[in-house]
Amino acid sequence: MNEFEKNVQSKRHDIGDSAMGFIASFGFFAILFIIATVIKAIGA
Known part of the structure; x- marks a missing residue:
């Protein structure tokens, strides 16, 4: 067993x-899509 397996920083x-990474990135792109859809609806 190497040194890093014995001394784990985070368990x-x-x-x-x-x-959390997936939800954060999905939320970011969902918000971008919603903003673009609202801008398109206002402009149409």
């Missing part, structure tokens, strides 16, 4: 961080 699971 949290990666799935939580992956889910």
Whole structure:
């Protein structure tokens, strides 16, 4: 076992961080899409 496996910085699971990254990026692009749709509806 190497040194990094013995001395772990964070004992949290990666799935939580992956889910937060996915939700954050999805939310960002969803907001961008909603803003663009609203601007298009106003301009039409």
